[in-house]
Amino acid sequence: MKKLLVLILLITFVSPLFAFDFFATLDDEEGLVGTESAKPKELTSLFVEGFGTYHPLDKDDPFDYGISLGVTFEENRDRIRTEVDFSFSPILRDPLSVRTLAVTFFFGPTNLKVGMFTHPWGTSTTLHAVDILNSQDLTQGILDNPEAMKKSEFMIVYNAYFKRSSLDLIIKPFYRPIDMEASDRYAPIDTDNLMGTSFSHGGMEIPIDSDNIRVGIYQHPTFWKALGGGGRFRFGIGDLDLGFMYFSGFYPQMGFDIGAKLKMKPHPLDPTQYIPDKVEVTSIDFDFTRYHLAGTEGSLLVGPVTIAWEGGLFLSEDIKGEKPEKYNTKAMAVVELSYTEPKTSFFASAAYQGQYLFGDVTPTVNQTLDVAIPVDYIASFLSDKPYSSSVAVAFELPLMRERLKVRMAATYGIENRGLVALGSLGYEINDSLSVYARGAYYDGFGDKKSLFKNWENNSSVTIGMNAWF
Amino acid sequence: MKRVFFMLLLILVPALLIAAPSAARIMDLVIDTQKADTAAMDLRLTLIEANGTERERRIQTLSRTIDDKTSIITVFLSPESVKNTRFLSVEGEDATDQWIYLPALKRVRKISASEEGGSFMGSDFSYSDMASTTYDADEATHRLIEETPTTYVVESIPKTVKSYGKNIATVEKDTYLPLKVEFYAPDGTTLLKTLTTLETGTVGTRPITKVVEMKTIATGHTTRLEMLQVRYDVPIPSAYFTARFLETGRL
Numbered sequence: 001m002k003k004l005l006v007l008i009l010l011i012t013f014v015s016p017l018f019a020f021d022f023f024a025t026l027d028d029e030e031g032l033v034g035t036e037s038a039k040p041k042e043l044t045s046l047f048v049e050g051f052g053t054y055h056p057l058d059k060d061d062p063f064d065y066g067i068s069l070g071v072t073f074e075e076n077r078d079r080i081r082t083e084v085d086f087s088f089s090p091i092l093r094d095p096l097s098v099r100t101l102a103v104t105f106f107f108g109p110t111n112l113k114v115g116m117f118t119h120p121w122g123t124s125t126t127l128h129a130v131d132i133l134n135s136q137d138l139t140q141g142i143l144d145n146p147e148a149m150k151k152s153e154f155m156i157v158y159n160a161y162f163k164r165s166s167l168d169l170i171i172k173p174f175y176r177p178i179d180m181e182a183s184d185r186y187a188p189i190d191t192d193n194l195m196g197t198s199f200s201h202g203g204m205e206i207p208i209d210s211d212n213i214r215v216g217i218y219q220h221p222t223f224w225k226a227l228g229g230g231g232r233f234r235f236g237i238g239d240l241d242l243g244f245m246y247f248s249g250f251y252p253q254m255g256f257d258i259g260a261k262l263k264m265k266p267h268p269l270d271p272t273q274y275i276p277d278k279v280e281v282t283s284i285d286f287d288f289t290r291y292h293l294a295g296t297e298g299s300l301l302v303g304p305v306t307i308a309w310e311g312g313l314f315l316s317e318d319i320k321g322e323k324p325e326k327y328n329t330k331a332m333a334v335v336e337l338s339y340t341e342p343k344t345s346f347f348a349s350a351a352y353q354g355q356y357l358f359g360d361v362t363p364t365v366n367q368t369l370d371v372a373i374p375v376d377y378i379a380s381f382l383s384d385k386p387y388s389s390s391v392a393v394a395f396e397l398p399l400m401r402e403r404l405k406v407r408m409a410a411t412y413g414i415e416n417r418g419l420v421a422l423g424s425l426g427y428e429i430n431d432s433l434s435v436y437a438r439g440a441y442y443d444g445f446g447d448k449k450s451l452f453k454n455w456e457n458n459s460s461v462t463i464g465m466n467a468w469f
Numbered sequence: 470m471k472r473v474f475f476m477l478l479l480i481l482v483p484a485l486l487i488a489a490p491s492a493a494r495i496m497d498l499v500i501d502t503q504k505a506d507t508a509a510m511d512l513r514l515t516l517i518e519a520n521g522t523e524r525e526r527r528i529q530t531l532s533r534t535i536d537d538k539t540s541i542i543t544v545f546l547s548p549e550s551v552k553n554t555r556f557l558s559v560e561g562e563d564a565t566d567q568w569i570y571l572p573a574l575k576r577v578r579k580i581s582a583s584e585e586g587g588s589f590m591g592s593d594f595s596y597s598d599m600a601s602t603t604y605d606a607d608e609a610t611h612r613l614i615e616e617t618p619t620t621y622v623v624e625s626i627p628k629t630v631k632s633y634g635k636n637i638a639t640v641e642k643d644t645y646l647p648l649k650v651e652f653y654a655p656d657g658t659t660l661l662k663t664l665t666t667l668e669t670g671t672v673g674t675r676p677i678t679k680v681v682e683m684k685t686i687a688t689g690h691t692t693r694l695e696m697l698q699v700r701y702d703v704p705i706p707s708a709y710f711t712a713r714f715l716e717t718g719r720l
Binding site: 125 | 509516522524525529547548550552573581588591592690708709711713717720
């Protein structure tokens with residue numbers, strides 16, 4: 001970690017720095033008409049963010065606060081671009097967060113980017129189906145910019161641009177799982193109570209006993225065994241942009257090999273008969289699922305509205321869906337309508353996302369009373385439906401000559417009835433100082449289980465400030 | 470009689486020879502003065518509120534015109550909230566295509582083209598003001614309403630009224646640069662904005678406005694636009710006007 005920090009500092013402060021400047025490509029000083037050099041000197045941005053959050057429903061721990069210090073830096077040389085973007089937040093479990101540490105080499109219409117960074121796939125802005133190259137950080141809840149929730153990963157990306165088409169090829173040598181809390185505020189599941197109090201089986205609600213579980217040692221796929229890679233080809237015809245992609249890699253969500261037994265008890269009215277008493281979970285071992293994605297993305301401008309879509313088949317290594325610890329094959333699609341008002345920069349979108357799981361996703365009990373709990377069943381918060389869908393709406397409205405920005409976004413799971421609504425107001429006091437207030441509302445309607453129902457005590461109000469130097 | 474006619478000719482011909490060009494010709498010359506096959510500009514916009522508070526935006530814009538079709542790429546350099554945003558506009562046979570690259574989303578989005586109006590980066594300039602603050606002979610009906618020893622004052626009423634119903638431009642005779650432009654609402658009487666040239670200069674032999682200020686009358690908000698660097702008719706590779714540059718910021 002120290003070496004990384006030293007490297008970042010060296011790159012940041014030793015190199016000569018400048019951003020995009022067409023005039024720097026010209027040989028002479030002719031055309032300089034201002035009283036000062038026009039070449040951008042702002043090279044490196046240092047920023048400080050401080051915030052305080054209040055969770056009114058969390059009586060035990062209602063307040064959070066934090067501060068983070070960050071550096072973003074970009075240097076463009078003739079054929080090389082260096083980018084560094086990291087932040088240091090002393091209160092976080094991993095204080096140093098590297099969002100970008102990458103070098104790009106340019107060769108005519110192609111380039112090669114190597115390092116830690118995020119690489120987006122997909123054409124929609126809120127919900128995605130094929131934006132799978134980077135795992136997510138769920139330790140801070142849901143943010144209104146999906147890109148900000150992504151974790152950088154070590155990747156090698158080769159981009160080639162043609163007249164109206166482009167190709168990107170990706171190699172990911174390492175495995176980086178999704179970041180989530182095992183316990184604490186943003187833990188996706190209640191670990192004290194495992195997945196909930198019970199699950200339905202054979203028309204009965206059977207309690208889960210999650211005491212005395214042996215949890216296996218977490219060990220994710222090692223170097224080269226974790227190797228992932230793929231490519232995407234995009235092209236445009238008139239107002240239509242279309243892309244096709246293939247990727248082979250591991251799901252960032254880990255799977256679970258759960259050892260569980262169905263315990264029986266005598267029927268209270270007829271002791272000669274036995275009925276299910278509880279499911280006793282004895283062990284959890286981690287597992288990982290390799291998949292192959294064959295997908296597509298596209299967008300079409302129809303009048304003032306952009307129609308964007310993403311879709312793909314995620315072919316699991318467990319093709320028949322027989323292994324409960326592996327994720328099943330699934331098909332997923334997103335359709336989004338969005339509108340950008342060129343006069344005001346107002347942006348609004350509405351999106352629908354649906355997925356269908358192939359194979360069995362319900363728990364089964366064999367003759368020796370071993371219970372197989374598919375990981376897809378757990379991931380869908382004990383839903384035995386093979387399908388799920390959600391809708392999302394979002395808008396952004398700049399006001400007061402872009403000094404004030406109003407943002408709203410909400411996502412609702414149609415089957416699990418989980419809701420998250422996010423809103424924020426950002427106000428630019430001056431060019432280097434802004435303040436914001438934002439709210440997050442998590443809820444789950446009815447008795448359905450969902451991530452957002454688990455987080456319903458995490459609804460919050462945050463105020464904060466950003467300063468750049 | 471012949472003598473009288475000859476005398477009239479002697480008086481009138483020199484007067485006709487030195488008469489002012491027509492208003493339409495003046496406004497065409499204003500446009501021609503600023504016209505170039507390619508242009509690269511490094512601009513600073515200072516947004517000044519009525520109470521004097523200032524905010525600053527920096528952009529570089531490259532444009533290229535081929536067969537009367539103009540392509541423009543604009544790169545936003547500062548402040549942090551918009552840094553590295555890139556905006557591409559390509560004029561086609563039937564319509565203008567526009568794309569924007571948003572660094573926060575790391576994606577290029579194609580958007581519908583704005584015909585006119587709309588604040589450019591929160592400034593007092595609209596997108597159409599950034600392209601031109603005057604109309605050429607075909608776009609408006611022009612009338613010379615005043616002439617001084619150094620300036621022409623031309624009233625222009627656009628043939629298709631969009632954001633403005635009337636412009637009154639004060640044009641410097643020597644350079645054909647607009648020294649002042651008044652923009653009126655579609656009703657033709659309410660003054661909306663005034664553009665004032667604070668400083669002029671030359672690049673090579675071409676006269677340019679170096680510093681201009683646009684003031685919105687209703688709010689008192691002003692935007693000062695300074696040309697820090699400008700180059701005309703320099704080679705600008707076509708690769709700047711592509712999705713590649715939009716996405717990578719590099720040729």
